[in-house]
Amino acid sequence: MQQSKLGNTDLWVSRISLGMMSLKGGSTMLNTRIIQEAYHQGVNYFDTADLYERGLNEDMLGQVLHPVRDKVVLATKVGNQWNSDGQTWNWKASKPYIIKTVEASLSRLKTDYIDLYQLHGGMIEDPIDELIEAFELLKKQGKIRYYGLSSIRPNVIKAYAERANIASVMMPYSLLDRRAEALFPLLQRKQIAVVARGALAQGLLLDKPADNYLQLRSSEVSHARKQVDRLAEHLGVDTMTIVLSYVLSNPLVATAALGIRTLAQLHELQPAIAQLRTLTAAERASLELGLRRLEFTDHLL
Ligand SMILES: NC(=O)c1ccc[n+]([C@@H]2O[C@H](COP(=O)([O-])OP(=O)(O)OC[C@H]3O[C@@H](n4cnc5c(N)ncnc54)[C@H](OP(=O)(O)O)[C@@H]3O)[C@@H](O)[C@H]2O)c1
Numbered sequence: 001m002q003q004s005k006l007g008n009t010d011l012w013v014s015r016i017s018l019g020m021m022s023l024k025g026g027s028t029m030l031n032t033r034i035i036q037e038a039y040h041q042g043v044n045y046f047d048t049a050d051l052y053e054r055g056l057n058e059d060m061l062g063q064v065l066h067p068v069r070d071k072v073v074l075a076t077k078v079g080n081q082w083n084s085d086g087q088t089w090n091w092k093a094s095k096p097y098i099i100k101t102v103e104a105s106l107s108r109l110k111t112d113y114i115d116l117y118q119l120h121g122g123m124i125e126d127p128i129d130e131l132i133e134a135f136e137l138l139k140k141q142g143k144i145r146y147y148g149l150s151s152i153r154p155n156v157i158k159a160y161a162e163r164a165n166i167a168s169v170m171m172p173y174s175l176l177d178r179r180a181e182a183l184f185p186l187l188q189r190k191q192i193a194v195v196a197r198g199a200l201a202q203g204l205l206l207d208k209p210a211d212n213y214l215q216l217r218s219s220e221v222s223h224a225r226k227q228v229d230r231l232a233e234h235l236g237v238d239t240m241t242i243v244l245s246y247v248l249s250n251p252l253v254a255t256a257a258l259g260i261r262t263l264a265q266l267h268e269l270q271p272a273i274a275q276l277r278t279l280t281a282a283e284r285a286s287l288e289l290g291l292r293r294l295e296f297t298d299h300l301l
Pocket residue numbers: 018019020021022047048077120121150151170197198199200201202203204206207208257258259260261264265266268
């Protein structure tokens with residue numbers, strides 16, 4: 001598995017990684033096997049959040065990866081607090097909350113440090129400098145190694161990129177959703193890595209029946225799919241390899257955190273792991289040809 005340095009840090013992450021959100025129900029036999037097999041295939045970056053299943057998801061990851069803790073990069077998120085109804089949550093962005101909440105994540109992850117602690121969203125109205133102070137303090141205390149952001153708000157990303165030492169921004173990025181590219185020059189200048197999510201567009205770029213996606217109509221999704229299929233055939237590789245190579249051809253994108261839910265889906269990654277390639281400008285252009293490019297419409301710079 002190819003690895004990449006996460007921005008300006010000393011963390012080396014597998015270019016294909018796992019997002020844990022799709023693995024429901026804690027450390028079931030299936031989930032445990034998916035995580036272990038992924039690790040044996042070379043995946044070393046695992047993304048979770050305290051929000052996912054009220055901490056059960058972190059707990060699962062901690063249990064399964066405990067024996068190889070020093071060989072993996074654990075990324076989790078903070079900022080959402082469950083309400084007492086157990087069904088809804090609210091945004092809770094304050095320095096004391098972050099400092100308190102990290103303890104629960106550390107305990108569930110069964111570790112004494114988190115490699116990448118990400119603010120799980122964020123609003124421009126937050127007390128941003130105070131939140132940065134919280135992350136910096138945790139870093140000084142050795143409870144986290146680096147911090148980052150998971151956001152799709154350009155104004156929030158810009159604020160942290162300019163005022164904080166963030167290592168990365170997790171953002172949706174795929175052939176169908178290139179909105180993130182508007183922020184790439186800023187992130188590049190600041191040596192901040194992109195962790196791509198949504199790289200598979202929920203499977204719509206693979207074998208799922210075409211459907212509307214974000215503002216794209218299903219006919220536009222099918223058009224993209226045909227171009228992926230055509231390039232895959234031309235290069236003699238599978239569609240997964242093209243879909244992931246597209247996202248990872250940009251060196252700013254350190255890893256694509258994929259929402260794998262089944263062992264079969266994990267196995268479908270094997271050829272891509274072996275054949276991942278940097279697409280040429282012409283190959284990328286052939287995929288993008290005639291495809292409407294989405295743009296951010298809210299929370300602008
Ligand atoms: N705000 C945030 O911080 C935030 C938000 C969203 C996601 N994330 C993170 O990013 C990760 C990935 O995000 P995502 O789940 O939205 O995006 P994704 O990876 O594009 O989509 C995941 C879905 O793709 C489908 N899929 C996977 N492998 C497939 C295959 N071989 N063939 C066909 N379909 C396949 C599965 O659908 P089925 O379930 O139908 O099989 C799966 O649920 C999450 O797990 C989470 O860690 C973070």
